[in-house]
Amino acid sequence: MKRLHKIIEEIKLLSSQQGALKAQRKTVHLKVERSISAEDASCLARTNSNKLMHLFIAYAQLRGKEPIFPKNIGWDAELVKKFVEKFQVEVVE
Numbered sequence: 001m002k003r004l005h006k007i008i009e010e011i012k013l014l015s016s017q018q019g020a021l022k023a024q025r026k027t028v029h030l031k032v033e034r035s036i037s038a039e040d041a042s043c044l045a046r047t048n049s050n051k052l053m054h055l056f057i058a059y060a061q062l063r064g065k066e067p068i069f070p071k072n073i074g075w076d077a078e079l080v081k082k083f084v085e086k087f088q089v090e091v092v093e
């Protein structure tokens with residue numbers, strides 16, 4: 001199994017959800033069947049976006065790279081630390 005497999009899979013899952021939620025956020029000219037309300041899709045997309053940002057920062061730290069911190073958006077160092085601790089166990093060989 002790859003070294004950082006779990007965090008990569010979580011990033012892929014959230015990224016694919018973002019693509020599916022993009023169509024659900026539309027209120028006019030919806031071309032797919034609505035499975036979730038536009039308001040709920042918008043809230044979930046924002047939550048996923050925030051989680052993805054923190055996961056990417058944690059992923060960079062686990063790889064030993066200098067993460068690129070967002071300039072205009074606040075990020076939570078405690079949440080990044082929690083993700084690093086969650087996925088750190090996998091890195092130990």
